[in-house]
Amino acid sequence: MAAQQPAGAARSRPGGRSARRRARELALQGVYEWLVGGQDLAAVEGHLMESDHFDKADREHLREILHGVIDGAEALREQFVEFIDRRPEQLSPVEHGILLIGTYELRQRPEIPYRVVINEAVELAKSFGGTEGFKYVNGVLDKVAARLRPHEVRLR
Numbered sequence: 001m002a003a004q005q006p007a008g009a010a011r012s013r014p015g016g017r018s019a020r021r022r023a024r025e026l027a028l029q030g031v032y033e034w035l036v037g038g039q040d041l042a043a044v045e046g047h048l049m050e051s052d053h054f055d056k057a058d059r060e061h062l063r064e065i066l067h068g069v070i071d072g073a074e075a076l077r078e079q080f081v082e083f084i085d086r087r088p089e090q091l092s093p094v095e096h097g098i099l100l101i102g103t104y105e106l107r108q109r110p111e112i113p114y115r116v117v118i119n120e121a122v123e124l125a126k127s128f129g130g131t132e133g134f135k136y137v138n139g140v141l142d143k144v145a146a147r148l149r150p151h152e153v154r155l156r
Helices: 019-037 041-049 057-072 073-083 093-108 112-127 133-148 152-153
Strands: none
Touching: 019 041, 019 057, 019 093, 019 112, 041 073, 057 073, 057 093, 073 093, 073 133, 093 112, 112 133, 112 152, 133 152
């Protein structure tokens, strides 16, 4: 009998990245394209499907994040706007995208522990963001988690 994985975990792929992490990386690329280039969702999704790593990603999770973030961006921003030190459009597009993705997962995927959501966002920021961007993302999402999942955060 196979061992059960914790909620939010995904099977590892060769190269050390899980299919779920690859989905988040591709979602970030798509959200970045949407934020910077103003591409519509269908065009963004088409570009991501051409990516070398598309076949290694959790496609269902990728699609969910991408659609959820782009379709619900304003409502997601409302969850973190009071915790940032500038207007959302003044954030780096990478950090902005990561905050949208992290907030989406905190809000819509309660089965993924909030610490996993924040850790994944921090890893995205370390890989794709500015030098200290991961600290900013961590601080903001920690406050968002306290608001959206107060019972879970209190248990830590």
